[in-house]
Amino acid sequence: MANALTQQDVIAALKGVKDPDLHRDLTDLGMIRDIVVGADSVSLTVNLTTPACPMKEQIKREVETALRNRLPESIKSISINLTAEVRGKSTREKGDIPGVKNVIAVGSGKGGVGKSTLAASIALGLRQYGSSVGLMDADIYGPSIPHLVGASGRPMAMGERIMPIEAAGLKVMSMGFLLEPDRAVIMRGPMLHGVIQQFLHQVEWGELDYLVIDLPPGTGDVPLSLAQALPLTGAVVVCTPQAVALLDAVRAITMFRQLKVPVLGMVENMSGEIFGRGGAARKAEELGIPFLGELPMMSSIREKGDAGQAGSVFDEHSASRMPLLGIVERLAAQISIQNIQKPKMPTLQILS
Ligand SMILES: Nc1ncnc2c1ncn2[C@@H]1O[C@H](COP(=O)(O)OP(=O)(O)OP(=O)(O)O)[C@@H](O)[C@H]1O
Ligand SMILES: [Mg+2]
Incomplete structure (x- = not known):
């Protein structure tokens, strides 16, 4: 097989798929993880910013649709796993409670x-x-x-x-x-x-x-x-x-x-x-x-x-x-x- 699908191809296929609340690409937000490419399958994890995310089903659907439309037809199975990790702010400041x-x-x-x-x-x-x-x-x-x-x-x-x-x-x-x-x-x-x-x-x-x-x-x-x-x-x-x-x-x-x-x-x-x-x-x-x-x-x-x-x-x-x-x-x-x-x-x- 000449052009086997790579993780980079999967990331490229997700370009423009945004978190509807955060208005940025899921890939830029570091939310796409554990991409596994098989012969005719792709699986990945979307790591949400909170388990209480109101948009989780919509996000999952949009990721799935983008992959279906943009990956080659040889990919028969797409599986998307949702996880969540609450984010805090990116820098620590005076007065913050550690943890x-x-x-x-x-x-x-x-x-x-x-x-x-x-x-x-x-x-x-x-x-x-x-x-x-x-x-x-x-x-x-x-x-x-x-x-x-x-x-x-x-x-x-x-x-x-x-x-x-x-x-x-x-x-x-x-x-x-x-x-x-x-x-x-x-x-x-x-x-x-x-x-x-x-x-x-x-x-x-x-x-x-x-x-x-x-x-x-x-x-x-x-x-x-x-x-x-x-x-x-x-x-x-x-x-x-x-x-x-x-x-x-x-x-x-x-x-x-x-x-x-x-x-x-x-x-x-x-x-x-x-x-x-x-x-x-x-x-x-x-x-x-x-x-x-x-x-x-x-x-x-x-x-x-x-x-x-x-x-x-x-x-x-x-x-x-x-x-x-x-x-x-x-x-x-x-x-x-x-x-x-x-x-x-x-x-x-x-x-x-
Ligand atoms: N949606 C609601 N329906 C019915 N009762 C409610 C509702 N929300 C609050 N209560 C009741 O109203 C009363 C006042 O509520 P609560 O003590 O939460 O208010 P509070 O703003 O914290 O008051 P305080 O200013 O005294 O601290 C409580 O008896 C509470 O059970
Ligand atoms: Mg009170």
Whole structure:
């Protein structure tokens, strides 16, 4: 046989096949691996940038079509294997947590809009796709994450390091683990800053694809401390559809922009008959921010949260499953976009 097919021919055949979110050739992104050329077969692996990639089926189809159209007819069998490896940014920076690829804060301008519910759901959802995930409760005065995910116990100290609590497949840290249940936290700004620093840099997070951080309501000290402490991958802003809540969401977005934290997208929570629908999507479009999806008002979400079973919002027949998985996938895609397209913004430096 004169002109046997080579790996280079396969790569050439994939020219122009792009990741639909990242708008670059899969081959340039290093996503095509393990090309094996047989007498009448080709197999390869597409290594996605996140297992929660919303485009995986489309990517697979496009690779297959390109190979079918461009490789010689003698190739009868084409097999495409999908794997995923979450990417972090390409360079390390001051304040980065070693081993933690992406840090995402979930915030809002307003209290009670469902930040903690969404932070927990996002963490659990990313975990469902097989990623390694941490969940940090930065609501120091009103920690609700331990209850939501059914986590309890006291974090152990190992020398200088603090071990997170493992629950529902997540590594969790919260002020709630360090307090008696009905004690209030009384702390001034500098101490609060110290706790945030400790949670980020003294907790043994290990190797994580994603660390999700639940913020307290509003635009106060905690987001500022966070933005100073490390370069965040970005923030998710949660809001409810009514106009007053949207005003607060805009305030939160302005804050993140001032803090040089990329806004990865907006989520509309509790959409439905009571608060209306669609307000957040319109606002996101107006502000040029990705819209990650809406989560309707559902009594089951509150019940599962109250029962400490946040994970069951993903149960097979649960009405919250599909909307939440959609939000998780769109967020994962935005994180990949953030890492590949733009260099990370520097950590905010504030003199105190
Ligand atoms: N989509 C939803 N449908 C029904 N109930 C919801 C929904 N989202 C959140 N809730 C409920 O609303 C209440 C407030 O949610 P959550 O604690 O997540 O809000 P939050 O923004 O974190 O509040 P805070 O500002 O106090 O931290 C909880 O009882 C939660 O179960
Ligand atoms: Mg909360």
